[in-house]
Amino acid sequence: MPIKPEISWNDFEKLDIRSGTIVSVSDFPQARNPSYKLEIDFGELGIRNTSAQITDLYQKEELMGKQILAVVNFPKKQIANFFSECLVLGIYGENKEVTLLTTSLPVKNGLQVG
Template sequence: MHLDHDPSAAPADTIGFDDFLKADIRVGTIVEAEPYPEARKPSLKLRIDLGPGVGVKKSCAQIAALYSPETLVGRQVAAVVNFPPRQIGKALSEVLTLGFADEEGRVVLFQPDRPVPNGSRLF
């Protein structure tokens, strides 16, 4: 799957609301973060508390260009929780942590502007 990070790109094909609902996007709090130097792109390994319905899940995120592990613990982020797990090098990524590319292509994390309960679903 190719994702276009160009802000001037045209929108993707139109989908129905039911298609949107198939992506289960939840908010969670990062409870652990550590470097992942074995990854091809600057990455961190995260453990995210996604609330009682989902639990604590692992994510490998290409965010090391802008974030250090010590600045992430306690921060809320959004993640897709219903993709199948992916092997990223030697680590298993159970959820996809969401972000946007900045002008230089570095990932900026997506987070709510106010605290919300872990496990809250995006709608």
């Protein structure tokens, strides 16, 4: 995969990437691709909903309580009958499976990446 165009520091600063903990996971059969609906606790920002195409590598039970990183300042996006309020970050594998980006140690929910 080729490298994307260079961005400025100001472009990077526009992203608001925060730590959060998954507090609820459910199936999302209405999604085009296999996905879960997630509720994520971002501390002072509250709980936000999102959907994630992470069913290849993760079972619902193992996602509960997992601390993840997500972009929290994208506009809401409607997916089927559901509104996604953040974008969980992950790495695409060779077969398009997604490995979630997580913290190496527990941190407070809502802390910013910078």
